[in-house]
Amino acid sequence: MIQLILSDLDETLLNDDGSIHQKNIDAIQKFTQNGGYFVPNTGRSYKSVTGTLNTLGLNQARQYVVSYNGGAIIAIEPDGKEEVVAQHNMSLDLAKKIFELGQIQDDVDTHIYTLDKLFIYNISPADKQYMSERQVPYTEITSDDLTFLANEKPIMKVIFEHSEPAVRQKIADNVTNELALSVLLTFSSNRYVEFNPKGVDKGVTGLELADILHIDHANTAALGDNLNDAAQIKAAGVGVAVANAKQEIKDIADVILTTTNNDAAVADFIENYVI
Missing domain, CATH: 3.30.1240.10 (Hypothetical Protein, Haloacid Dehalogenase-like Hydrolase; Chain: A; domain 2)
Incomplete structure (x- = not known):
């Protein structure tokens, strides 16, 4: 049973114009209301993900973001207080x-x-x-x-x-x-x-978060489209490529969706493979 979904943002969760499809919002809320964790796993800074979290309206007791391609795990409390849970920086x-x-x-x-x-x-x-x-x-x-x-x-x-x-x-x-x-x-x-x-990527840190949450690696899923998503797609229990993903990502994925980021691919996965 999938308990943790790690999702890339740009060209995966987000539409090409940066918005989020309503179907994605509804499916993610249903997943988290049933006790699952939906966590952005992005190359972006966590500061730039705040708007996305607000739009998703997860209202979880503690929201997590994996940022900088695995460079850090940030926990965000309902009151907006932030805690750096893990950090892998460069000199x-x-x-x-x-x-x-x-x-x-x-x-x-x-x-x-x-x-x-x-x-x-x-x-x-x-x-x-x-x-x-x-x-x-x-x-x-x-x-x-x-x-x-x-x-x-x-x-x-x-x-x-x-x-x-x-x-x-x-x-x-x-x-x-x-x-x-x-x-x-x-x-x-x-x-x-x-x-x-060296040694820092979305996969390593995504599984680090799974360990923090006491979630078996087999019960994790990761969605992505581009080459910086390869590590998390390989590492997760279920690796998922959206339809617009690069062929190199499709080649290593366990699931290849027929829907693109503009067609609510994340909702497609949650509704047909998770819930």
């Missing part, structure tokens, strides 16, 4: 090296996630629109001097945005050729190339 030195290696051309923009903030360097117009549609808060920075981060909370991940797959792959190669033993590489949303510390 400032590593973040600086990743940042420097990713600056391969002038039109690359860079996101640096700390535990509670997102800083974006050289943000592109397309990325600015993407972030606005999803109501993601961020601070724009204009200097490539990252020394100020020493006074911020721990750094969780560094990602780069570019519209061209070849540019993203070149960034990936440039960073991993130098830092292969220190970073974990993933791609997401057909626009980002992402770097976490």
Whole structure:
């Protein structure tokens, strides 16, 4: 019996415009009212998931979010109080090296996630629109001097945005050729190339949350669409690919849905495989 559902957000739970299908809301509420845990497992910061949680209206005694591709587990109480349950951050030195290696051309923009903030360097117009549609808060920075981060909370991940797959792959190669033993590489949303510390991913931390909740790994499910979801889809008891998922994700999934993120794929899974 599935007791914990870990779900990616963008291109999985959320429609392309960043909204949530009403069928998804209804199915998730039914699942949680019956004692299940529905937990966003996202590359985003937990601060940017607050609106999604409010829309879902879970009203659980304690809501959890797995953020930063497994970088942290955050518990959120009904009164809004937040607790960092688990944290897997990177050093400032590593973040600086990743940042420097990713600056391969002038039109690359860079996101640096700390535990509670997102800083974006050289943000592109397309990325600015993407972030606005999803109501993601961020601070724009204009200097490539990252020394100020020493006074911020721990750094969780560094990602780069570019519209061209070849540019993203070149960034990936440039960073991993130098830092292969220190970073974990993933791609997401057909626009980002992402770097976490080695050993940190959605699957490892998703199962860490299952252990915290005393839920057997066999009773977990994970839904996703893109390459940064591969780890959780492999790790969960039931790995689920939405219809719009990349073929690499479908190839490793236990369940391949016929519905896309725009057709309430999460509700499809809950109604036909869980409840």
